[in-house]
Amino acid sequence: xxxxxxxxxxxxxxxxxxxxxxxxxxxxxxxxxxxxxxxxxxxxxxxxxxxxxxxxxxxxxxxxxxxxxxxxxxxxxxxxxxxxxxxxxxxxxxxxxxxxxxxxxxxxxxxxxxxxxxxxxxxxxxxxxxxxxxxxxxxxxxxxxxxxxxxxxxxxxxxxxxxxxxxxxxxxxxxxxxxxxxxxxxxxxxxxxxxxxxxxxxxxxxxxxxxxxxxxxxxxxxxxxxxxxxxxxxxxxxxxxxxxxxxxxxxxxxxxxxxxxxxxxxxxxxxxxxxxxxxxxxxxxxxxxxxxxxxxxxxxxxxxxxxxxxxxxxxxxxxxxxxxxxxxxxxxxxxxxxxxxxxxxxxxxxxxxxxxxxxxxxxxxxxxxxxxxxxxxxxxxxxxxxxxxxxxxxxxxxxxxxxxxxxxxxxxxxxxxxxxxxxxxxxxx
Ligand SMILES: Cc1ncc(COP(=O)(O)O)c(C=O)c1O
Numbered sequence: 001x002x003x004x005x006x007x008x009x010x011x012x013x014x015x016x017x018x019x020x021x022x023x024x025x026x027x028x029x030x031x032x033x034x035x036x037x038x039x040x041x042x043x044x045x046x047x048x049x050x051x052x053x054x055x056x057x058x059x060x061x062x063x064x065x066x067x068x069x070x071x072x073x074x075x076x077x078x079x080x081x082x083x084x085x086x087x088x089x090x091x092x093x094x095x096x097x098x099x100x101x102x103x104x105x106x107x108x109x110x111x112x113x114x115x116x117x118x119x120x121x122x123x124x125x126x127x128x129x130x131x132x133x134x135x136x137x138x139x140x141x142x143x144x145x146x147x148x149x150x151x152x153x154x155x156x157x158x159x160x161x162x163x164x165x166x167x168x169x170x171x172x173x174x175x176x177x178x179x180x181x182x183x184x185x186x187x188x189x190x191x192x193x194x195x196x197x198x199x200x201x202x203x204x205x206x207x208x209x210x211x212x213x214x215x216x217x218x219x220x221x222x223x224x225x226x227x228x229x230x231x232x233x234x235x236x237x238x239x240x241x242x243x244x245x246x247x248x249x250x251x252x253x254x255x256x257x258x259x260x261x262x263x264x265x266x267x268x269x270x271x272x273x274x275x276x277x278x279x280x281x282x283x284x285x286x287x288x289x290x291x292x293x294x295x296x297x298x299x300x301x302x303x304x305x306x307x308x309x310x311x312x313x314x315x316x317x318x319x320x321x322x323x324x325x326x327x328x329x330x331x332x333x334x335x336x337x338x339x340x341x342x343x344x345x346x347x348x349x350x351x352x353x354x355x356x357x358x359x360x361x362x363x364x365x366x367x368x369x370x371x372x373x374x375x376x377x378x379x380x381x382x383x384x385x386x387x388x389x390x391x392x393x394x395x396x397x398x399x400x401x402x403x404x405x406x407x408x409x410x411x412x413x414x415x416x417x418x419x420x421x422x423x424x425x426x427x428x429x
Contacts, residue, residue, distance in 0.1 A: 031192075039300065040293045045289075068295070090255045097222055099270075100220045101183065105131075106269040128153070132183070140222075161390060174206075190387065192388060193342070219240050229343050229345055234260070239258075315415060316345055337391075350402070353400075360382075
């Protein structure tokens, strides 16, 4: 079933979940989004009832709202190892990623005073800010960079991931650095393969290089898929910015940006201008209930991460074992790479053979709810995921890919039912 009595879910939780899901369906698309934890729903509901006031007001409902926001900020900061003042609430991950990139461009412009391009473009345009990213990023990084390039406002290099490890290799990023590089933005874990990127090593290398340059290179990681699944500590990683996405760890659709001392140690420029909230970095009257939910979800992660992680890992290992047993050599794991660490919940797999394209298999499943790749590419129909292709998976194997991502409540019985489902679909002529 979607959720069966583990990891602190109450019977009330089960009821809520079952109300929201049709019977007998098994959700394995936790990398696309997660349901809200019942404790998160409770926090949101309390905030809606009791903290509806404008957080800038001085009467009770406003003061209560302010208090909730401050507590949530502390909880989110604790989850990522930062200080409360390092957390800026945003609408979600897309906004946080946009804010980092636009901020780095603005900072470059201000500190370079808009130096004109010269005519030698062999090393890119030295007057333009240059940003390094990878070829497996989420669209909220990729498309911003492509847009800036198209508009002539920035240069970007998308470093290809290694087809052996599925990772962005540190030496490849270092080789892409130019005199005008102002930002390196690489995700902490990939949403389709679950591959964990070497962000700590990368930050260390970039920081050593930055010391020898007049302009430092800012470091960003999009931790959307890592939070709630593996330990994430921004200062230990060495990043300047880290993106937090609530709906990937049982919080509502809201996000936050960790910035190491925004405006002092780390430049941060707003995308929006308005009423001064979030110290002017992200104005707009705060969304107290959703912030309350994010704070509660962050607190749950801080308290229970090792339990969540080991549960998901155990279930995923069981899933992969069952798949191997049933499909034998007619199976390819697109999330197995030499020497790479993978998220504990992510299994990207192709059942090999004609007419077994991912979308076809999923549409034949009676119980499994999963996806063939990133939710934002769901309109790509039967075209194979460019992320998998960039990781070296062949077209025909990538076309059959299923992204199975388990959650805190997925059970071995769920796995058995899903594998049965897949076996049945495979044997349908
Ligand atoms: C890696 C990654 N980054 C960013 C996002 C975007 O976050 P949001 O949906 O909150 O805008 C997602 C969500 O799918 C994601 O998987």
